[in-house]
């Protein structure tokens with residue numbers, strides 16, 4: 001059986017993926033510390049300023065995260081055929097069949113791997129939910145950071161009511177990103193082992209391997 005290399009992900013999608021993933025590692029680590037600054041009393045009187053530093057890292061990572069989310073929204077509309085939102089949703093016969101085949105394969109009922117260049121539709125839908133969660137995360141974050149700026153105040157009050165609710169939702173959403181990351185890394189490795197396309201390397205190189213048509 002012969003395979004050929006096919007271009008799948010643009011450079012912008014790969015840059016977005018890695019800035020999103022890395023910023024989330026920093027955001028979760030610093031967010032947990034902001035929630036429970038355990039070392040603070042140990043540092044009292046030493047002249048160091050751990051909470052302020054950790055908050056600063058959180059905000060810098062927050063800007064990287066926001067830029068990544070904006071890049072992804074741009075690609076949902078203007079990206080290549082695999083990156084557009086229409087390729088991710090079960091809104092065509094081809095996509096609905098892919099969703100059913102993926103569910104059967106993931107539950108070990110069938111071992112048929114659906115040949116397709118972009119995401120499978122189950123993954124595509126989960127990524128869209130993650131980006132929607134990311135929008136709520138960044139609006140609640142900027143609402144906490146700039147509570148008096150008119151734009152963040154109006155969005156924050158409309159979506160969350162008040163700062164305390166925004167902080168609570170911000171905290172709960174952290175768990176989505178944490179749980180998503182664990183399942184995501186498991187599934188991309190599972191697919192890499194079970195499929196021929198070289199999935200993990202595709203997020204570095206942008207290329208996937210597909211059966212060569214005779």
Ligand code: HEM
Nearest residue numbers: 027028031032034035059062138141142144145171174177
């Ligand atoms: C996946 C992304 C993010 C995660 C997992 C995350 C996580 C957290 C957590 C766990 C907290 C502590 C809340 C608590 O007390 O329980 C927090 C606080 C905060 N986050 Fe985020 N965050 C994220 C994105 C952002 C973004 C994009 C911004 C915007 C700049 C932001 C700004 C803030 C602010 C202002 C606080 C409050 C800091 C304080 O009160 O000292 N966060 N974050």
Ligand code: HEM
Nearest residue numbers: 020021024118119120123127130177181185188199200203
């Ligand atoms: C070792 C770490 C990681 C590897 C090897 C990896 C690999 C991949 C691969 C291969 C894809 C494409 C999958 C497909 O075609 O369906 C992908 C997509 C994605 N990954 Fe990761 N990933 C990693 C970490 C993370 C983390 C920590 C996050 C965020 C919590 C993340 C978020 C995403 C998202 C949102 C997409 C969808 C891209 C899009 O919007 O089109 N990844 N990842």
